[in-house]
Amino acid sequence: xxxxxxxxxxxxVTAKTFFKTVFPDGPFSPPSPSKGAHTVAYPHVKEAPPDRxxxxxxxxxxxxxACMLCARECPDWCIYIEGHKELAPPRRAGGKPRQxxxxxxFDIDFALCMYCGICxxxxxxxxxxxxxxxxxxxLKLADLLHDKERLGDWMETVPEFGPYEAGADQKVRKVPxxx
Amino acid sequence: xxxELTLPADALANQDLANNAQLRYIASQAADSxxxxxxxxxxxxxxxxxxxxxxxxTLRIVAKLDGEQVIEAQPIMGYMHRGYEKLTEVRxxxxxxxxxxxIDWVGSFANEVPFILAAEELMDxxxxxxxxxxxxxxxxxxxxxxxxxxxxxxxVQLGGITAVFYAFRDREFVLNQIESATGGRFHPNFNRIGxxxxxxxxxxxxxxxxxxxxxREFCDEMEDLxxxxxxxxxxxxxxxxxxxxxxxxxxxxxxxxRGSGVDWDLRRDEPSPLAWSEIDWKVWTHPDGDSFxxxxxxxxxxxEASLMVEKLLDNLPAGPIMAKVPRIIKVPEGESxxxxxxxxxxxxxxxxxKGELTPxxxxxxxxxxxxxxxxxxxxxxxxxxxxxTILASLYFILGDIDR
Amino acid sequence: xxxxxxxEFAYWQETIVKIVIGLVAVLLPTGALVYMFLFKMxxxxxxxxxxxxxxPHGAMQLLAEFGKxxxxxxxxxxxxxxxxxxxxxxVVLVSTFMLVLVLPGGPSAYFTDLSTGxxxxxAVSSVSVIGTLMAGWGSxxxxxxxxxxxxxxxxxxxxxxxVLSVVGVVIMAGTLNLREIVLSQSDFGIWFIIPQFxxxxxxxxxxxxxxxxxxxxxxxxxxxxxxxxxxxxxxxxFLLFFIAEFAxxxxxxxxxxxxxxxxxxxxxxxxxxxxxxxxxxFVLGIKMIGIAFLIFWFRVTYPRFREDQLQRLAWKFxxxxxxxxxxxxxxxxxxx
Numbered sequence: 031x032x033x034x035x036x037x038x039x040x041x042x043v044t045a046k047t048f049f050k051t052v053f054p055d056g057p058f059s060p061p062s063p064s065k066g067a068h069t070v071a072y073p074h075v076k077e078a079p080p081d082r083x084x085x086x087x088x089x090x091x092x093x094x095x096a097c098m099l100c101a102r103e104c105p106d107w108c109i110y111i112e113g114h115k116e117l118a119p120p121r122r123a124g125g126k127p128r129q130x131x132x133x134x135x136f137d138i139d140f141a142l143c144m145y146c147g148i149c150x151x152x153x154x155x156x157x158x159x160x161x162x163x164x165x166x167x168x169l170k171l172a173d174l175l176h177d178k179e180r181l182g183d184w185m186e187t188v189p190e191f192g193p194y195e196a197g198a199d200q201k202v203r204k205v206p207x208x209x
Numbered sequence: 210x211x212x213e214l215t216l217p218a219d220a221l222a223n224q225d226l227a228n229n230a231q232l233r234y235i236a237s238q239a240a241d242s243x244x245x246x247x248x249x250x251x252x253x254x255x256x257x258x259x260x261x262x263x264x265x266x267t268l269r270i271v272a273k274l275d276g277e278q279v280i281e282a283q284p285i286m287g288y289m290h291r292g293y294e295k296l297t298e299v300r301x302x303x304x305x306x307x308x309x310x311x312i313d314w315v316g317s318f319a320n321e322v323p324f325i326l327a328a329e330e331l332m333d334x335x336x337x338x339x340x341x342x343x344x345x346x347x348x349x350x351x352x353x354x355x356x357x358x359x360x361x362x363x364x365v366q367l368g369g370i371t372a373v374f375y376a377f378r379d380r381e382f383v384l385n386q387i388e389s390a391t392g393g394r395f396h397p398n399f400n401r402i403g404x405x406x407x408x409x410x411x412x413x414x415x416x417x418x419x420x421x422x423x424x425r426e427f428c429d430e431m432e433d434l435x436x437x438x439x440x441x442x443x444x445x446x447x448x449x450x451x452x453x454x455x456x457x458x459x460x461x462x463x464x465x466x467r468g469s470g471v472d473w474d475l476r477r478d479e480p481s482p483l484a485w486s487e488i489d490w491k492v493w494t495h496p497d498g499d500s501f502x503x504x505x506x507x508x509x510x511x512x513e514a515s516l517m518v519e520k521l522l523d524n525l526p527a528g529p530i531m532a533k534v535p536r537i538i539k540v541p542e543g544e545s546x547x548x549x550x551x552x553x554x555x556x557x558x559x560x561x562x563k564g565e566l567t568p569x570x571x572x573x574x575x576x577x578x579x580x581x582x583x584x585x586x587x588x589x590x591x592x593x594x595x596x597x598t599i600l601a602s603l604y605f606i607l608g609d610i611d612r
Numbered sequence: 613x614x615x616x617x618x619x620e621f622a623y624w625q626e627t628i629v630k631i632v633i634g635l636v637a638v639l640l641p642t643g644a645l646v647y648m649f650l651f652k653m654x655x656x657x658x659x660x661x662x663x664x665x666x667x668p669h670g671a672m673q674l675l676a677e678f679g680k681x682x683x684x685x686x687x688x689x690x691x692x693x694x695x696x697x698x699x700x701x702x703v704v705l706v707s708t709f710m711l712v713l714v715l716p717g718g719p720s721a722y723f724t725d726l727s728t729g730x731x732x733x734x735a736v737s738s739v740s741v742i743g744t745l746m747a748g749w750g751s752x753x754x755x756x757x758x759x760x761x762x763x764x765x766x767x768x769x770x771x772x773x774x775v776l777s778v779v780g781v782v783i784m785a786g787t788l789n790l791r792e793i794v795l796s797q798s799d800f801g802i803w804f805i806i807p808q809f810x811x812x813x814x815x816x817x818x819x820x821x822x823x824x825x826x827x828x829x830x831x832x833x834x835x836x837x838x839x840x841x842x843x844x845x846x847x848x849x850f851l852l853f854f855i856a857e858f859a860x861x862x863x864x865x866x867x868x869x870x871x872x873x874x875x876x877x878x879x880x881x882x883x884x885x886x887x888x889x890x891x892x893x894f895v896l897g898i899k900m901i902g903i904a905f906l907i908f909w910f911r912v913t914y915p916r917f918r919e920d921q922l923q924r925l926a927w928k929f930x931x932x933x934x935x936x937x938x939x940x941x942x943x944x945x946x947x948x
Contacts, residue, residue, distance in 0.1 A: 036437030037914065043434040044371055044657040044913045051656040068378045069660040080389035082410065105304035146307035146398045151406065160392060197339065197527030198408035255754050263835045277758070277919060366835040368826050368916030374658035434913070440827050441915050593758065594918045597835045 081189040083162040084145045087138055088188050089181035090206050093157035095131040100149035100158060108142035109149060110135060136178035141171045159205060161187040252280055255593075259288045263366060263597040266607025268581075272588065272596065279596065282588035284581055289611040297571040302328055302402060302538045305568065309558075310396040312575060313609040316355030316552040318347045318387065321400040324571075326482065327547040327560040328402050331540045335482055340404040340530040345484040346521040347387065347399065348549075349514040350417075353424055354383045355552035356464075356511045359604045360428075363504055364435045366601035367444050372435050379427035382420040389413060402538055404531035414522045421515040428512045436508065445501035449587050449599035452498060459586075460579040463554025464510060465603055468503035470496040475550035483549075488520040500602035507604070539566060553577050553609055573612055577605035630723060637712050641862035641897060642855060643674050648901070649908035650858070657912045681854075684847035689752050692844065696750035701845070701852035703743030708856045710736040711863045716791040718876050718892030719884045729790035730782065733867055734775050737822065740856065741767040744831070744841055747853070751844040759840020762919055763824060763831035769926040770821035770828075776934035777814035780941040781871045784808065790867075794875035798883045805872040807944075810937045812872045814930055819864040820907060821922070823857060827914035828922060861907060862900060869899035 053059060054066030070077055079085060096113025111133070118130035150158045161184045168174050191203045258269035267288035273281040293312060297305045309324055310317040322344060329335060336344070361376025384394045390409055391397035399406050435441050451461065456469040466473055474492040476485040493509035495502035540562040548557030554576025561570040580603050587599055621629065651673060655662030663670025688694055714729040716722040726732050741764055748760010781804050782788055785796040797803050805812050821828035832840040842853055869875060876892030877883040917925065 036433070036439050036442075039433045040435075040438050040913045041909060043430055044909065047375075047659055048653065048657045051659050063656060063661055064664075067656070067659055067661045068381070071661060071664055080385070080392075080410075082390070082392040082407075083388055084392040103301070103304070105300055105307050144307055145393065145396070146304075146310075147392060147406075148303060148307065148398075193411040195409040195411050195413055195525075197525060199339075199527070199529040200408045253754060255758075262838060364915055368829060368833060368835065369914055370826070371658050371912050374660065378659050435915070438915065440917055443921055444915065444918055592918060592920065594830065594833065594836050594916075597833075601835075 079162040079164065081162060081192055082160070083164075084147055084160050085162040085164040086140070086160075086166055086184055087143070087150065087181065088159045088161045088184035089136055089178055090157050090159065090185050091133055091136065091178050091182055093155045093206060094133050094136065095155055095157075096133050096136075097131070097154070099152050099154065103148050103152045105146060105148065106142050106144060108139040110137040110139070133178065136181065137175055138181060139175045140166070141174040156203075156206060159185065159188040161185075162189065163187045257596065258285075263600055264607075265362065266605075266610075268600075268605070268607060268610065270584070270588070270596070270600075272593075274593065277593045279588050279591050279593065282585055282596070284584045286578070286581065286610050289607055291608075291612065293612045294571055294573055297568055299567060301566045302540060302568065305571070306400055307396070307398050309573070310398055311608060312573065312612045313355070313551065313553055313556075313577070313606045314395055315358050315606055316351040317395055318351035318391070318397045318399065319355075319549070319551040320556065321398070322348055322483070323547045323549045323551075323556055324558040324560070325400040325402055326549070327545045327558045328538075328540055329482075330545040330547060331543050331560065331562055332402065332534070332538075333541075334403045334532045334534055336404040336532055337529050338484075338526045339408075339528045340532075341482055342484045342487075342521055342525050343405055343409060343530070344400065346417075346518050346525075347390065347397070348483065349518045349521070350383055350387055352514045352552040353421075353511055353518070354380055354387065355606075356507050356514075357383070357424070357427065359507055359601075360431050360435070360504070360511065363601045363604075364431075364441070366597045367441060369435065369438070369441070372431060375427060375430060375434070379423050382423045386413070386417045386420050389416070401531065401534075403534035404529075408530050414525070417522060418519055421518050424515040425512055428508055428515075431508060436505065442501060444594075444598055445499060445504065445602065446497075447499050448591070448595050449500045449602055450498050451583065451587065455583070455586070456498070459583040461554070461583060462576050462579065463550065463552070464503055464506045465554065465580050467492065467494045468506045469498035470494055475548060475555055479548070481549065484521060485517075488517060488524070490517050490520070500598050503602045503604070537566070539564060540568070548574065551576060553604065553606060554580060575609045575612055577607075577609035578612075581605055581610055634709065634712060634723065637715075637717075637893075638709060638859045638863070639855070641866070641900060642859040644897075644901070645862050645865075645904050645908075646858050647671065647674055649904060653905070653908060654912050657909075678851070681847055681851035684850075686847045686849060687844070689844045692752045693750040696746045697844075698750075698849070700743045700747035700750060701849045701856070703746060704740045704856040705743075705852050705859075707736050707739035707743065708859045708863065710739070711860065711867075714790055715863065715866055715870065715896075716794060716875060716892075717896055718889035719791070719795075721876075721889040721892055722791060725791060726789065728788045730778055730793070730867075730871070731788050733790070734771070734778065737860070737864075738767065738771055740860070743856075747845070748841040751841065753844050755837045755839075755843045756841045759831045759833075759837045759843070762837075763841060765919070766821060766824070766828065766831060766922060769923055770818045770930075773814050773926060773930035773934050774818035774822060776931060776938060777811045777818060778871060779934075780808045780811040780937050783938065783941045783945050790870050790875070794870055794877060795883060797874045798877045803872060803874040808872060808937070808941070810933065811941075812868075814934050814937070815868055815872070816903075816906060817925075817930060819861075819868065820910060821926070823861050823864065823907070825861070825907060825911045827910065827916045829916050830919055830922065833916060861904060865903040865907065866896060866900040868903045869896055873899045873902070875899075 051066040052061045052063050054062060096111055098111055101109040101111050112135040113131050113133050115129050116132050117127040120127050150160055163184055188205050190205055193202060194200055252273040252275050255272045255274050257272055258264040259267040269285040271283045272279050293308055296308055306321045309320050312320045357376050357380045361373035364372030387397060388394040390413055391399040451469045453469045453471050456466050456471060472492060472494050477492055490513055493506050495506050542562055542564040544561045546557055546559045548555050556576055557574040559572035560568050563569040588596060651662045663673035666672040666676045688697060711733055713723045714726050714733050744763040745760050748756045784804060785793040787793060824831050832842055845853060876888060876896045878895055
């Protein structure tokens with residue numbers, strides 16, 4: 031069989047894609063390009079990012095001890111933490127009051143953040159989590175500095191850690207429940 | 210299915226083309242001097258870039274033109290210099306991986322690996338096999354994501370707009386897999402000294418395999434839409450011929466070198482803790498050395514890489530993914546150089562440590578920077594449209610040139 | 613042309629009506645082509661949706677684009693040849709509007725019935741070269757200059773195969789009048805695309821080049837010359853170039869439909885019947901869309917030629933082929 035000229039084969043490729051896009055369910059069904067196209071009409075249709083997606087950093091502030099590890103390890107130093115020590119009621123009745131670290135301020139400047147995840151990794155107390163939430167754009171750069179209330183709100187969007195692939199030697203972590 | 214693929218029957222002999230390139234160069238010089246003597250025409254200086262569609266980034270090429278013929282072309286780099294080598298000196302080792310992600314931003318997983326390997330070599334730790342295999346698989350997926358962009362972009366530089374949409378469409382499957390494993394589509398930051406950050410999520414291997422099938426379908430589509438197209442061939446065949454010897458002299462690497470018929474691939478030729486030696490795969494070369502052969506080699510490499518990912522995931526060993534490393538990483542004094550075959554070519558990190566939290570000095574060898582160095586020779590005597598062809602076929606990422 | 617409407621008009625009224633119909637005849641098919649092919653078909657061929665927000669399936673997108681271009685600042689580059697720069701889009705547009713004059717939409721639905729209709733159409737279509745050159749020269753930009761010169765070289769090179777491919781049809785019809793060419797096709801029994809298939813192919817390639825559509829778009833090659841002679845244009849003037857490009861695409865397709873696909877006629881229907889004046893333009897429109905579909909299909913699929921390859925294709929391949937076509941047609945005309 032003689033070889034088809036490449037220019038005609040090329041026309042076939044575009045035509046095939048055209049039909050795949052317009053008639054995703056086969057030629058005898060009504061055309062539905064919104065289904066056949068690979069693009070998504072964003073504000074109307076939203077694709078769910080995978081669970082591990084690094085969308086935004088959520089803070090579980092009961093776990094935070096203001097130890098500053100995250101702020102120190104951050105490659106561009108976009109985490110601002112202030113805390114103070116205070117005396118918490120003793121664990122057992124009659125015991126001494128214990129010292130607790132109280133978090134006053136926990137701000138992340140998402141205009142600077144590189145979404146590397148080092149802060150989430152180094153946190154020894156499970157206070158920081160990645161949430162796949164991505165719709166937190168602001169009109170002003172300065173408004174991207176989010177405080178601990180806002181970061182705390184995102185805790186609700188943090189998905190549970192999924193199981194691992196077979197052969198993995200890791201323990202599945204738990205997301206603390208937000209009360 | 211790749212086994213049946215052979216060289217195109219009309220692949221030209223390498224030596225002839227090398228001679229042709231030399232002759233063309235001499236002829237263009239002669240023509241230039243003749244025209245200038247006879248007509249007293251002045252050359253026109255055309256500034257291609259820093260903002261120009263053909264340079265996809267901020268590369269600037271100062272071309273002296275005679276009509277549409279380029280007499281002299283000089284690439285000017287550095288418009289996007291971000292000082293990574295200096296920045297790494299004030300970042301701890303774990304922080305460096307976030308930065309170097311951004312060097313070649315389309316295949317960024319591959320950027321992290323040589324640095325991490327260099328640091329591991331200094332610390333004398335070795336990541337467990339499972340981590341190495343996952344690294345290798347993600348490395349190859351980074352390569353696929355990178356080269357798929359090239360396969361579409363080369364066509365769009367030549368005016369065929371559709372291929373680039375297909376590239377972005379099918380690249381999405383690969384990026385989604387990278388994202389669902391590492392959390393980042395473009396900047397995975399998944400490597401740690403002594404292993405990787407996390408194990409793969411359940412079901413990932415199956416999804417990745419189906420994505421790899423899509424990649425190969427895309428490669429077939431490109432073969433029909435772009436490679437087979439007579440216009441594409443006439444634009445690329447014999448344009449931008451790099452003879453093998455010259456390619457070596459200029460320090461080209463990656464598909465640009467293999468496109469000139471030099472069988473050199475660091476994945477195979479250099480001992481590496483990564484799992485490339487554990488599976489069997491093939492290094493693709495093409496004898497012609499022109500723009501077409503560079504495209505062809507990259508197309509085959511994408512296919513090969515997708516097969517490699519499948520083989521790697523099929524034989525993934527079980528076990529831990531992190532070696533024992535101290536919590537605060539201090540790298541002992543010493544120097545090491547590790548280079549790997551990145552999507553764009555050989556990329557290496559020369560790490561000097563004085564035993565502190567931060568590296569003392571990091572020298573980054575990027576592929577695009579060396580690949581660009583041949584452009585003054587290559588662009589001499591070509592026509593203006595060929596500038597776009599040649600630049601596209603050399604395939605550089607601006608971040609990789611200017612880091 | 614207004615006789616079928618059976619209305620009495622004063623001369624000035626008739627002129628106004630003609631201008632309005634002319635505008636509609638240019639802008640409506642242009643908008644239809646841009647929306648159908650450039651926005652939608654191209655998107656579907658690239659697995660995407662295209663405009664979806666303005667109107668149902670983005671049908672009003674063109675109006676939005678129109679409004680956008682009108683709002684933009686009309687920038688003159690410093691040291692540009694102001695007068696030449698400003699006039700260039702109008703020169704291109706005038707050639708487009710003059711093309712539509714001779715196009716017959718029915719047995720008596722036409723603007724003018726020139727006895728040398730096709731000759732006139734091909735002649736005025738080359739006026740746009742001057743506008744393109746003016747744009748390239750007046751912009752005071754090297755990219756624009758290169759683009760303008762490329763456009764001039766290309767448009768002149770492809771005038772010849774365009775004219776020569778039409779000559780075959782003219783020989784078969786025995787007239788230069790477009791209306792009579794249509795009628796002679798229905799007398800002949802089949803559309804001229806069958807006996808003149810080679811001519812049709814050459815015509816398709818040549819109009820693709822005349823319209824500077826890919827694969828012949830090196831005058832505006834965005835990866836080499838930014839956008840060639842359009843580089844410095846903004847706002848309304850860019851819009852005019854844009855309209856001219858796609859209006860010419862529509863009109864060349866319509867001329868192609870007239871020459872090769874029987875114009876307004878429908879097989880087995882009397883082409884001179886009174887009602888053909890009303891449905892004729894729509895029939896012509898459908899045929900035009902058929903040819904325009906091919907133009908845009910090529911546009912989506914192919915990469916572009918290099919300048920020298922394009923010239924070689926025109927002079928060494930298309931013109932000899934067109935001459936061969938003429939000889940064969942002439943021989944057949946004499947023999948039968």
